[in-house]
Amino acid sequence: MIRVSQLRKTFGATVAVDGISFEVAEGEVVGFLGPNGAGKSTTMRMLTTYLDPDAGEIEIAGVDVLERPIEARRRLGYLPESAPLYEELGVLETLRYAGRIRGLGGARLRDRVDAMVDACGLEKVVAKDVGELSKGYRQRVGLAQTLIHDPDFLILDEPTTGLDPNQIREIRALVRRIGETKTILLSTHILPEVQATCSRCLIIHDGKLVADDDPNRLVDATASATGQRFRLVIRGTTAAAARPALKRVPGVSDVEADDLPDGAVAAAVTGAGDALGEELFRRAVKEDWVLAELRPERASLEDVFRRLTHGDEEGDR
Amino acid sequence: MSHVLTVAGKEFHCYFKTPVGSIFLFFFLLLCGLFFFFVPDYFSLGEASLRRFFDLLPWVYLFFAPAVAMKMWAEERKIGTIETLLTRPVADHRIVLGKFLASFGLLVVALALTAPIPLLVAFTAASPVDVGPVLTGYLGAALLGAVYIAISLFASALTESQIVAFILGLVLCFFFFVIGLPDVVGIFPRALAEFLTDLSLGGHFANIQRGVVDTRDLLYYATMLTVFLLLNVLAVRRRA
Incomplete structure (x- = not known):
């Protein structure tokens, strides 16, 4: 369960996130929707401990994120926007490094790396360096390293941005498959994405939450x-x-x-x-x-x- | 500790995954060799001493340390990997330490590769070379290098541009080195001059070079190292 209450963050005079509260239940796949600059990334960065909020509380699986950030990070997998990766590392090196830094080693690390190569369809590129990969493959490597420690909670910031339609479909299918067993909060500004992958959507605008509902119900409400x-x-x-x-x-x-x-x-x-x-x-x-x-x-x-x-x-x- | 080594291992590996690390080493050795043997001409000097070698090291470091450290944080910020890195269950100071060890490791490799210089001096010297000062000289050089690296790493954490990180690192290192040079200190009143010499990297290096390993000098290096690594942790925490 992810529980966020009265979260607030300002940068200078700009209020990026203005008192947001929501919950994500175990096993839910929730879409976090809003135009660029609405405060999606800032919220996600606070959830993942990258940024400290000015005010508010965040709890992930009962762990107070602000008080025990390291403990919270153990349970989280975070894929930042545009899946940043080290260009000079190989695909396997990237996954091994991600695993090792999360405390995996030996046979367990090998198993997890193999499982990720399999789950994210990386067989064809295992011998390549990240710098040589297409945008779609980079995104998959990003997802693979996010999943390497088998976290229960996933925070994905715009996982399909910049991909072509085929790649988008692949990543969506991947996210759906992962979502069968995990709790996911994913942000996007592409609307069909939410209808395709999410059971619930949160709409954020100007740092405030303006809707929190089933995407289809929101559509009906709009119609009436x-x-x-x-x-x-x-x-x-x-x-x-x-x-x-x-x-x-x-x-x-x-x-x-x-x-x-x-x-x-x-x-x-x-x-x-x-x-x-x-x-x-x-x-x-x-x-x-x-x-x-x-x-x-x-x-x-x-x-x-x-x-x-x-x-x-x-x-x- | 294993986290520190994981980070250090990855960073050290990255130096050699691309030609960058080898290029740094090549230029380090080139500068050392060039200045030691040819400016002025070592063979016509008729004096088999390593003093000049250790004298020129701080100057070569001025370029080497900021160069090997510039990428460490600036690049992470620039391409955004800093977000992944800092949201993994590893305390910030461990990552800083890991990156420091990788850069320091490269500096140690560079120093080790200068071994032919003292060996050559030993073979060509008329009288036997005293081993003690050579060893303490290397110890001092490693300590001095460690502080240079820590300063440069801190500079890298302040910006997302590698060039800015390099220049900033160079300026900071130059500042802490130059405030102890006799010519510079001379223009200040006595009390201030002594303080500056104590604060400077060069003054303490001179002591160790003479073959005197004083706890005060060691303490000085340890303090400088700690201060700049801590500043580095603070700079990394300054996120957005």
């Missing part, structure tokens, strides 16, 4: 707050005629409509009310349109994010 969105493809009319007709449907607040090259009309309708879909269907019948498509669009985490982090603009609408 900002309204539902439907996509339609209509035949037998033009965009110019469809626009005002759709606008008159009860509950509709916004309509976008365009003529498609094949003569159909593509429209996006935003509005409130549980029966919006039915109302749209009824309108189509009344106007004698052929409804080729009527599809509700789920609010994405992107929308959640926008709603939570730009509260002021949202209120203006």
Whole structure:
């Protein structure tokens, strides 16, 4: 269990983290989400004892991180942003050094290094130096050295930043596999990442926690707050005629409509009310349109994010 | 202790994983040899003494120590590995000590490689060379080098640029060496001059060179070493 309460950190006049509290239960994979500069890395650096907070408490597996940092570090694996590694060391040397400095030795060290090479798919690069590796492999070596002592708690700062889509998928799969047995807090500013890997997400903005929930529930909440969105493809009319007709449907607040090259009309309708879909269907019948498509669009985490982090603009609408 | 050795081992290994360590050693020996044998010409001097060798060591150290230590912390900060390093279950002072031992190890290797110089002097000397002062000379040189390294390591912990670390290390070492030179001390009032000589690296080195191993000198080196290693720990704790 990771327990953080009223954590605060300032750099000069800037408040980087402003009274954050949250908990991560054993076995959870929690996404830590926020724009760049929101305070994600600073929070993680405090959790991992790299930075001392100005105020607040951190507890990991019952260990007070501020009072017994070394004890806390034993239970943690931390992968800092962009997986910094020693360029001149070989892949195996890197893993052995990481193991040794964590007190592993002899057969146990050999076993762990082998296990990490296996788990992180490093077989092809064991003979190489870190400096020769691609970004994806570096990230894997970073993860491998983070996992070398088999920690129960993992703190991963933007583990997929700077990777190409294939590499992102691989790292995500790896994180998911690891997450089956461990407690993970991972930060990201890529939203699908959270939906793909996390059971819960914390959203941080300007040093404050603005949301703490299941990612899918957050999406639903956003949908009911900002309204539902439907996509339609209509035949037998033009965009110019469809626009005002759709606008008159009860509950509709916004309509976008365009003529498609094949003569159909593509429209996006935003509005409130549980029966919006039915109302749209009824309108189509009344106007004698052929409804080729009527599809509700789920609010994405992107929308959640926008709603939570730009509260002021949202209120203006 | 095993943590200290793990860190030291890795850092020492890194010196030789790339050509860097060998290049440092090469230039150290080149400078020592050049100045000892050719400036002025050793063979026309007609005097078989190692004094000049030990006299020039502090000057060669001025470049060698900051060079071997500059990378130690500056690079960790620059590429971000300092975060991984300092969040492992090892106390900061152990890591500082490990890095110190690695750099000091390289300096000891460098000193050991100068062995042909006293050997040559011994063979070419008309009268037998006294072994005692040579050994104490090397002991003094190692102690002096240790302090130079500690100062340079501290400089490296203050910045993320290796060049800045090198220059800062050089300036600090030069300062602590030069305040004890007779020409420099001469311009100060007597009381201050004595204090400066006591504080300087050079003054104590001169004693040991003469073959006198005084506990006061040893204590001085131990103090300087401790002070700069502690400063190093403090500098490392200054995170962001």
